[in-house]
Amino acid sequence: MRKILLPLLLLGVSCGSDVVYRTASYELLRDGVTQAQYTARVLSDTEIVSDFMGAAPGADSVAEQRWRLGTDISAYPRLSGGLPVERAMYNLSLDEVNRAVEPDSTLRTGRNWSGVWTRDVSYSILLAMAHVQPEVAKKSLMRKVDPLGRIVQDTGTGGAWPVSSDRMIWAVAAYEVYKVTGDEAWLDTVWPVIRRSVEDDMRVVYDPVTQLVRGESSFLDWREQEYPRWMQPADIYASENLGTCAVHCRACEVLAEIAARRGEAELAARYARHAGLLREGINARLWIEERGYYGQFLYGRDTLLLSPRSETLGEALCILWDIAPAERAARVVEQVPSLDFGTPCFFPSIPDVPPYHNDAVWPFVQAYWTLAAARTGNEPNVLHGIGAIWRAGLLFLTNQENFVSWSGDRYGTQINSANMLWSLSGNLALTYRLLFGLDFEADGLRFAPFVPEALDAPRRLENFRYREALLDISLSGWGNRIASFRVDGVEQEPFLADTLRGRHAVEIRLASEPLPAGRINLTANRCSPRTPEADFGVDRLLWEPEQGCTYRIYRDGTPVGETSDVVFPLPDDETGSWQVTALSADGVESFASEPVASYRTTRLYEAEEYAPAAAYPYSGYSGRGFVEIARTVNRRIEIPIRIGEPGEYVLAWRYANGNGSVETHNRCALRTMRVDGAHARCVVFPQRGEGAWDEWGLTNRVRIALTPGRHVVTLEFCPWNENMHMEVNQAMVDCLVVSRAD
Template identity: 55%
Template sequence: MKFLKSTFTILLFTISKMSMAQDNKVLYHSDAYTIYGNRVVQGKYMAKAVSATELESNYESPAGSKKSTVKTASSWKLSKDISAFPQYHSAFLLPDALYNLAIEEMCNAVESDSTFRTGKEWSGVWTRDISYSIILSMAVLQPKVAMYSLMRKVKNNRVIQDTGTGGAYPVSSDRMIWAVAAWEVYKVTGDHNWLTKVYEIVKNSVADDVKNVYDTKTGLVRGESSFLDWREQTYPKWMQPADIYESECLGTNAVHYQVNMVLAEMATALTDQTASEKYKKQAEKIKSSIKQYLWQADKKYYGQYLYGRNHKTLSPRSEALGEALMIVFNVADASTQKTILQNTPVNQFGIPCIYPQIPEIPPYHNNAVWPFVQSFWAMAAAKAGDESSLVQSISAIYRPAAMFLTNKENFVSSNGDFAGTQINSSNMLWSLSG
């Protein structure tokens, strides 16, 4: 009996030591912060996973003062039954807890009518928000809600451009990311009726785009940068809506390339081979034009957009979502994908939406990291086999979620804080989706 007790004690001690070793294992380290198996340490601040269902954080925004602090919460504990969704277990408490936090916030992000809610602060269904979220994970996790939400953004059998400069469409033309999301839902569900329905919607929408935003001279697609729709945040102040319409942007062209590729696949699945070949040719034209007009051989990544009234010139800034989509959508070849990952500017808190920043413009898209963009950058790194970029990206997603105890929409690129951007929200759909 004494032998059994001694053996049991030794076993418990061994398990405890192993657990401590995993908790203290450094998963990522930079000058700004360190990720351990069970915690994130950023200077005097620490966020810790007490268990797979509980987190604590002492983070306070530097935007606060001696009289008042700015913070989201000091603790989080799982309060919903998430057993209906895929479960995640690893050797480390931190990623386990952050996954469970994201799943709980995903449940919060479904309205009573079974459509997605954009964020804690913002109700309603938004075309690009739901579409990028569905591509990241919601097609797999909530396909029915994804379907309902996508169909909410259809009118006259066409996709709605619900936000953007100058009254949205055609100044903004990235609504077509809807098509990529709809295809993701089909790949998960195999629902033939869904495919038939969305094929007609996407065909009609692309036909409108060919007339309104396809530039026959350059072969590119006109319209504002995808999701970067706060004019002065990413465009020169002199540019009016008409000028922004005439710009030809990296991310938006990546979207339109992929839309045509998806449409070709839809046509093939529906045995419309003539249409499939037509859309493949349109995609290839956009692809070759992106390489011709937007690639920067000296910087080894793509430029932000072509712009100008009389003669178009290329903005040399990097544009994070566009760079990522060049890789995720296979616009760039394998060797170019690695080159983009190795040369696109990334700072200590993540990949900024644009780089370099625009002086005297407050953080929002300018001088900001958006976690959903970081997630696409992580996908790009994984696809291209760049382990270093992948680990850095995952860490740049873990840190804010753990410190803030919620999935914020954005944070300041230069200091990693959530309170310094123009507007923000907790429980953001596309952030938690990544």
């Protein structure tokens, strides 16, 4: 048997050994796992014991914990054969599926997380819940449709949508339910919901310049956990994240496919074109050739630069949804960094931020990454992913929400939950989508199994229901090439049409051929340097030193110099948006500093000069007052401006929104801004703090070329500007800020 030696890791095992997979930190056995002084043992398909206590406060002694099957899982497909750990983890996950179904037949997010969350349930449906609990999945999805027939964005930064915009994963999940069930009535139900939501997002979050979408990282929605601290909600809205862009691309493809099935060819072509633009934008704007993977997000203010961190969920989705060309997909899997216990949400981590999204592995993300690795035929990464998910489940005796990336411990993260829906779905996906290779299509079920050599053992999945058919699937051999595929003893291609009825025996024999040598980018855990704080001095840019670092200076998102000093002389023409990053001795780059901008001219247009001043007793505004905008108040404001010289101008609005905290609620105000009647861009007025009406800040910036003379800037409430609250869409507007940037 082959052995693949890698830094910090030995993959594979000598013949006859009980070790399935070994890293420097743990050994996955056929019937358990060992990690330092801790052990978990599979006693049977329905019982596991573990003495893992981790770093729990006060855990002076080790007490054995136990999982026993406690619910009836006979309605689910039965797994036999394979390895004892495989069967036990499968059954534990089904046990937790039962515990995740609420009395109202919706899916609970986790033991500590009640209710249905759009992104959690949608990612879970894509992994497993579409076929494990199809009717519950439908009801859960419909719980996340608002009275206007739009997909609900979970509460998030600055008042939810559109600062957070990953709700479109709902569309992908809804279509997956259709592919599993073939329910045409369901497709008729979700079609207008998806279409209405996509149409709004095309106006509100799509950026025609970059061909990307704006909004917070999908699922990575805890501000300082993944963004530099200087970024305000308006900045996060203006950022363009890999995972969120991938979600929107696939959602548009889904809408095109549904339109085609409905015979609406013109709409199908329109949405397919939009998906193509997003795909082009991702590959043109986010790809980092020298690193061999996609960057985390574009961020900044007047201009955007690319964060060089990898972002695991986004990378995986680009592979699974064919956004990445095949050659790029293979490079991504080989180049994205992994740690001994798994592949973190992003890498490198952020200093001085405790683990949660930062410096942590999330099993559901690991599952998507493992499926992506299988798509490219990378066996080392597939084994690493299986080991990461099964190790955690065996030791914790549950599908935990997350764990610390460098210790493998569930303790030490900011928040955590057992019985986590998308974690248990990821565990089940290892059986259904990886080992047995089930891939649901609109008109049938395709098979593409991937069995690492170390997991070679005959296995069987009985009573698997696919539409009107009941399947008993036998799988033997290893690798990813099918040598034989038989249905009721008759050889055929590895595809079952949706017209199949009744009970059938499916026999799959893999060729047991070695896969091409794959690479896994294992590395030690690392933090980037701290984010510099830069400001203007006299004819220079200044910042505080970071030990052992050099510095890179950016002007309008483009690097213009490097220095080991903590000053950078500015050119005579010092206009532009300036930022500094710190680089460690081995080239790891920090986030960029908060932009400091130098403009040729800046002029304020006081809003109260063009609309009635509000009578609220707030302070901190400029001029003689401010203007309220709401659903029924000042729905349209026109401000004439005069431009002296042609050039690029940056427009932003100074505002206050005290309708909720930065962390929760759904009262982000938004409007459409037009210049001379032409649509310029959506402008967002996110929440800045509960009751914080004296806290004024700037909206997202709009950069536009203007000619000399008079122009009219309009701020208007349009139908697509309805937020998630639908009643409170309010902010106080102080002034319009117009700056010449070039």
